[in-house]
Amino acid sequence: MNRDDILKIVQPLLECPTAPMFETAVSEEIQRQLSGIEGLKLQVDASGNLIAWFGRDRPKYVFVAHMDHPGWQLHPNRRFLGTVPLNLQDKGQVQxxxxxxxxxxxxFRLDGDRLYSRACDDLIGCAIIIAMLRTLAQTGFGGSVAGVFTRAEEVGFIGAIHLARSKLLPSDATIISLETSKEMPPAKMGAGPIIRVGDLTSIFDPQTADFFVExxxxxxxGFQRCLMPGGTCEATAFQLYGYRSAALCIALGNYHNCTPDGRIDSEFIDLGDLDGLIGFCVAIVATEATxxxxREALRKRLEARLEEFPLR
Ligand SMILES: [Zn+2]
Known part of the structure; x- marks a missing residue:
């Protein structure tokens, strides 16, 4: 998928206002963008999470992104929803x-290879799932995969926990969380998609991380392999309910709209990282390897050394 086609998915999604528990506009836009794809069925669960089932069989992989972003609840009482330092919450103008x-x-604002938005986290993750599903459909992919768009992640994985507890997703599926994640060393913006081995709270499935590397x-x-401990992602939530969980992300600047010098401003990502992660997701779904x-291939490679260095 070329850059223009990707931005045609990304821009209308970023233009949808959203906050935890207020994801209606995003959900409707995703449903609009996914309607008409042959072989794809949409389902809204009891909590308002949106699930896109592609193909006829049980999916091996379920890609998950969240539809909300930190913001304000205005009625009946005004409160901030999401993780942003208290002293910064009142620094920005509220729309x-x-x-x-x-x-x-x-x-939505472009500046060279950088894309700036009030809410990259995690509307970019949602856009990646849409781009992946469209690419798979266009290339005649014959297998099955699912995309999940959850609610109220920023206030404690509320949608993801309801979904995990409902057992709607196959118990043997691998859950792959897609995020924009706070740029922290050694991860570098512009250096490619990131195989996220864990987050602030958990370590994810090692075999799946090895598989992603393969x-x-x-x-x-081109890829990076990092912990990304700037926040906790939905892979941690699904893992707590017994799902094999993994994560992929791209580096995010001004995480949750907080600048390094203590202001409120747009988040930003690198478009090359975005292209890279879409292609990476498609490759993961399309490969025969598991x-x-x-793991077996890695073990064989290591065992080949045993004969070279006999211990007698
Ligand atoms: Zn977030």
Whole structure:
């Protein structure tokens, strides 16, 4: 998928106002963008999470992104929803959208390879799932995969926990959380998509992380492999309910709209990282290899050394 096609997915999504528990506009836009894809069925669960089922069989992989972003609940009482330091919450102008508000920042602005928005986290993750599903459909992918768009992640994985407890997703599926994640060393913005081995709270499935490395190397996708402990992602939530969980992300600047010098401003990402992660997700779904075969291949490579260095 070329850059223009990707931005045609990204821009209308970023223009949807959103906050935890107020994801209606985002959900409707995703449903609009996914309607008409052959072989894809949409489902809204009892909590308002949106699930896109592609293909006829049980999906091996379920890609998850969240539809909300830190913001303000305005009625009946005004309160901030999400993780932002208290002393910064009142620093930005608030734009009101009926019952909720967001900081009054541009929804979409390009500057070279950088994309600026009031809410990259995690509307970019949602856009990646849409781009992946469209690419798979266009290339005639015959297998099955699911995309999940959750609610109220920023106030404690509320949508994800309801979904995990409902057992709607197959118990043997691998959950792959897609995020924009606070740029922290050694991760570098512009250096490619990131295999996220864990987050602030948990370590994710090691076999699946190895498998991602194998796929990236085979497909010659530039990648980074990092912990990304700037926040906790939904892979941690799904893991707590017994799902094999993994995560992929791209580096995010001005995480939760907080600048390094203590102001409220747009978040930003690198468009090359975004292109890279879409291609990476497609490659993961399309490959014949699995976490098990990747492990086996690694073991064989290591065992080849045993004969070279006999211990007698
Ligand atoms: Zn966030």
């Amino acid at each position: 009101e959208f009926g019952e909720f508000g967001m900081w009054d920042l541009p929804a 796929v990236a190397k085979n497909e010659k996708i 976490a098990e075969t990747a």
